[in-house]
Amino acid sequence: MELTFIETSHPLYPAELELRFQVLRAPLGFDRSSVKFPFDAESLHLVAVDEGNVIGCVLFHPEGAHTGRLFQMAVEPSRQKTGLGAQLVRALEKALVARGFQEVTLHARAHVAGFYERLGYEVHGEPFVEVGIPHLHMRRRL
Template sequence: MRLTFIDTEHPLYPEELELRYQVLRAPLGFDRSSVKFPFDAQSLHLVAVDAGRVVGCVLFHPESEHSGRLFQMAIDPMRQRTGLGARLVRALEEELVARGFREITLHARAHVAGFYETLGYEVYGEPFVEVNIPHVHMRRGLNETRRSGPGER
């Protein structure tokens, strides 16, 4: 399996969109158009590719010179709970540090906030509803001491 950064012109981008739709939007009854954001082209797209197929992705949208938002993390259901999500987040963080970013924020679905907490993210602010389900705001400073996440040693 390889992790690679792509853009919206890359041949794997349609597969990334489909994975995002199948994992994040279809279960909520949304249509395919709901998965693409107006800022997709200005975002970093990190995908996990196995046997030529996109099996995971995470995106990052810069919101200032030193911070931005992680969004649309999706892992193929057959690959969930294997450490792939943690691997994607850590690889994204490494790239962001190299680019000078200092903080990542995200809107985590409430039921997966624990996953991000194991990676060093902290809840802040009040819970809210997005795409009709409970979410929490989370953030992590990239200069903080790294804690091991699932599947890491």
């Protein structure tokens, strides 16, 4: 298994989109068109690849010189709870520090906020609803 950054022109990008759809959107009843963000091309895409298959991903969109938002974190269901998600987040954070970023924010689905808290993220602000489900604002200084 390897972690690698890809761009939207990379041959693995369609597989990343499919993973994001299957894990994050299909369970909520959304169609495939909902998985692509207008700022995908300007975002960092870190994927976990095993035997040519994308088994995990996490994206980051810069929102200032030193801050930005982690989004679209997805791990293939059979690989969840194996540490792969934490590995993806830590590798992304390491790359962000090297690029001069100092803070990461995110919108965590409420039922997975504990995952991010274990990685040092803190809840701030009030809970809110996004894509029809409860979310929390979270952030972490790098």
